Amino acid sequence: MAATGENRPIADLLGGLVSDISTLFRKEVQLAKVEASEKVSEATGAISSIAIGGVLALGALGVFLAAVVTLIAAFLINMGMDPTFANALAAVIVTVVVGLVGWSFISKGLNALKATNLNMNRTAASLGRDADIVKERL
Numbered sequence: 001m002a003a004t005g006e007n008r009p010i011a012d013l014l015g016g017l018v019s020d021i022s023t024l025f026r027k028e029v030q031l032a033k034v035e036a037s038e039k040v041s042e043a044t045g046a047i048s049s050i051a052i053g054g055v056l057a058l059g060a061l062g063v064f065l066a067a068v069v070t071l072i073a074a075f076l077i078n079m080g081m082d083p084t085f086a087n088a089l090a091a092v093i094v095t096v097v098v099g100l101v102g103w104s105f106i107s108k109g110l111n112a113l114k115a116t117n118l119n120m121n122r123t124a125a126s127l128g129r130d131a132d133i134v135k136e137r138l
Helices: 010-078 083-112 121-137
Strands: none
Touching: 010 083, 010 121
């Protein structure tokens, strides 16, 4: 005589429950791995943004600084300013402007790396639902 839904022995029911829970947690681990991989990809993109911002800021300082400083200094000297002071002031002006542009890229990357952006919300929600289901079955 085959055991039907209500007539199944408790051992069979518990065995089925353990099997279901085991399968459920294996799938949850797989989901966590996929979600962690996605978060690592996001972090890699953010780090790339930081690196690009840093390279651009350094490149801008290295390539444009001398030319722009020279132009600004020449303008200030033509306005009657002392050449030494004009060169120093031009260097400060260029440094501040280029530094702000570089910082904007670095800030964008840092914001993307905030811990709240790296939370594995889907996995946490799914595990919470699974825990509720297990509680209901027990």
